[in-house]
Amino acid sequence: MNDVVTTPVIAELRDRIARLEGGRARGAEVLPFGLKAIDRVLPGGGLALGCLHEVAGGGNGAIDGAAAALFAAGIAARTKGKVLWCITRQDLFAPAIAHVGLGSNRVIYVEAGDEKSVLACFEEGLRHGGLGAVVAEIARLSMTSSRRLQLAAEGSGTIGIAVRRWRRQTEAADFGQPTASVTRWCVSALPSSPLPVPGVGRARWQLELIRCRAGESADFEVEACDDKGRLALPSDVVYGSPQKEIGRRRASA
Structure with missing residues (x-):
């Protein structure tokens, strides 16, 4: 029986069908976090470029919201090229x-008057094709809007990050609605890493991967992004806390 030959035209048609069905195009590149604990649960070993991702604070407070914005900034920092950041509020530090x-x-900061304008700028930035990443702060994201953003990202290969922010508690329920985003993350601030001397250590976050297309949900305790946008695992998570180590030694004794 003769093998079926896949021509470039057929391959392109298959990729288009996959995009229309909400799937990621074959051969799409990924942006690894550089942490095996996270990368191994993500299809391809990292965040898919040319796709839409969602990030939100684990709570409704400003601290978790700031952590979510910094998490998104750390991802964007590890891409190449300019980053378009669309906002409606002048409180980004x-x-x-x-x-x-x-x-x-x-x-490049774009201040829009309302969320409809933010979504329009978000989509236009993703379609541009010359940006490293596009970040937009929005409260509501419908399935229709997210599909348009996903298709725009796939067409250009630019990663899109929707930072979900709410002005009121009733808007937070929208985060539970289905969208076309490839991943959805929640970021919560934790007590900073302990230091052997008085002072404030590196910030810690609780990362919750609550949705991952073609993958599983997971959660991680990490140290916040450094000046290169890279996360790290806390030493007491990697090696075990000193208290646990003392307990193990006493038990073995």
Whole structure:
């Protein structure tokens, strides 16, 4: 029996069908976190480029919301090229964004009057094709809008990050509605890493991967992004806390 030959035209048609069905195009690149604990649960070993991803704070407070924004900035910092950041509120703290590796020389801020305008800028930025990442702060994201954003991202290969922010508690319920996003994350602030001397250690986050297309949900305790946008595992998570180690020694004794 003769093998079926797949022509470039057929391969392109298959990829188009996969995109229309909400799937990721074959051979799409990924952006690894550089942590095996996270990368191994993500299809392809990292965040899919040319796709839409969602990030939200684990709670309704400003601290978790800031952590979510910094998590998104850390991802964008590890891409190449300019980053378009679409906002409706003038409360994004640029020095904090720069602290996780996304300097002001790389960011183009777009202030829109309402969420409809933000979504329009978000989609246009993804279709541009010359940006490293596009980030947009939005409260509501419908299935129709997310599909348009996903298709725009797939067409250009640019990663899109929707940072979900709410002005009121009733809007938070929208985060539970289905969208076309490839992954959905919740970020919650934790007590900072302990230091052997008085002071404040590196911030910690609880990352919850609550949705991953073609993957499973998971949660991770990590140290916040450094000045290169990279996460790290806390030493007491990697090696075990000193208290646990003492307990193991006493038990073995």
